[in-house]
Amino acid sequence: MARMLKNTTQIKELGTKIQQDNIPKMIQIDKLIEHEDNEYLFGESDEDTIRNLAEGIKKDGFNGAILVWDMKNGTYKIFSGHRRKRAMEYLGKDAISCFVYKYPESETERRRLLLGANIYTRGSIDAAVSHIYIARQINYLRETLKMEGFSGNFKKRLAEEFGTSESKIQRYESLLNCSERLLKAEDEGIIPMAQASSMSVLSLSDQDRILDAVIKLNSSGALSRQEIQNLINMVKLDHISPEDTEIFIEEYRKQVKSTKAADLVNDIMGKLSSEGAQTPETADAEKKEKKGKKTIYEGMIADLDRIEARLKKKPLRDRTQKDEMVRKLKTVLSLLEQEA
Numbered sequence: 001m002a003r004m005l006k007n008t009t010q011i012k013e014l015g016t017k018i019q020q021d022n023i024p025k026m027i028q029i030d031k032l033i034e035h036e037d038n039e040y041l042f043g044e045s046d047e048d049t050i051r052n053l054a055e056g057i058k059k060d061g062f063n064g065a066i067l068v069w070d071m072k073n074g075t076y077k078i079f080s081g082h083r084r085k086r087a088m089e090y091l092g093k094d095a096i097s098c099f100v101y102k103y104p105e106s107e108t109e110r111r112r113l114l115l116g117a118n119i120y121t122r123g124s125i126d127a128a129v130s131h132i133y134i135a136r137q138i139n140y141l142r143e144t145l146k147m148e149g150f151s152g153n154f155k156k157r158l159a160e161e162f163g164t165s166e167s168k169i170q171r172y173e174s175l176l177n178c179s180e181r182l183l184k185a186e187d188e189g190i191i192p193m194a195q196a197s198s199m200s201v202l203s204l205s206d207q208d209r210i211l212d213a214v215i216k217l218n219s220s221g222a223l224s225r226q227e228i229q230n231l232i233n234m235v236k237l238d239h240i241s242p243e244d245t246e247i248f249i250e251e252y253r254k255q256v257k258s259t260k261a262a263d264l265v266n267d268i269m270g271k272l273s274s275e276g277a278q279t280p281e282t283a284d285a286e287k288k289e290k291k292g293k294k295t296i297y298e299g300m301i302a303d304l305d306r307i308e309a310r311l312k313k314k315p316l317r318d319r320t321q322k323d324e325m326v327r328k329l330k331t332v333l334s335l336l337e338q339e340a
Helices: 011-017 038-042 047-060 082-090 107-119 131-147 154-162 166-177 180-187 193-199 204-218 225-236 245-274 282-291 296-313 319-339
Strands: 025-028 066-070 076-080 095-102
Touching: 038 082, 038 107, 038 131, 047 082, 066 082, 076 082, 076 107, 082 095, 107 131, 131 154, 131 166, 131 180, 154 166, 166 193, 180 193, 180 204, 193 204, 193 225, 204 225, 204 245, 225 245, 245 296, 245 319
Parallel strands: 066 095
Antiparallel strands: 025 095, 066 076
């Protein structure tokens, strides 16, 4: 029986060095017990996955060995190699090659070995089949650190242990607060991970309503990341409650129109400034601020009033530029009429 590594705590070290100084032995498959946390942390193995793995083993042979603990009662608990064990069962095999280790007395060591042996034999945490499993692995180690009495900077320590950045740790962990529907949508690429993370601070019902709106709007053409984020911001920043999906979508479309109108106005204002027109004085801006913030609609109407005054004061000489300006003004006015 091989010895476990001593004076080694980080999961990366455990994962990369665990198979040193070990000789595999054949163990009867019916003596093997699967680890109770394996599927929660690393995902279920569907029939197609197992069948494909089995076909690869049948073609190329079984290489290496799975990792097990000797339970001292005639059974062995797997801590890495669950899918290979199932593939061998699928092929009708009775035994499988195993690296056998003494069952660790410490629960925290067992938890670290389970993580290290699976994550770093696959390359890194990013090799997980889905982001939610990465989130669970990170949280599993966080709980392990608490059990060990760690009291320092958890995010920094987790980043060091997993060999990634603190920002990634935070983003992955935020997924633990997402609804099951949202996690499925993120996994299927309907919602980007950054936007799923952004939605994680919202209630589960708000998450589902935003997702309903995204799916509905996607039917007319896929939304960009920024457009999805704009929907999220309507709830987070504007405090709009998306209780009715249709009303929520209508509010979003109104905001898109207002934003488009504002962009056109700003473009016109910029061109006027480049023509030598005067920009509003700082004092005027401060006075307006004291009167209270304007709505997007009121703000654009005020901008149009100033544009009209400037054009009267200093007309544009370039006919092409003037025609473009008039066209854009008409577009803005049309959008504003719809918004009013």
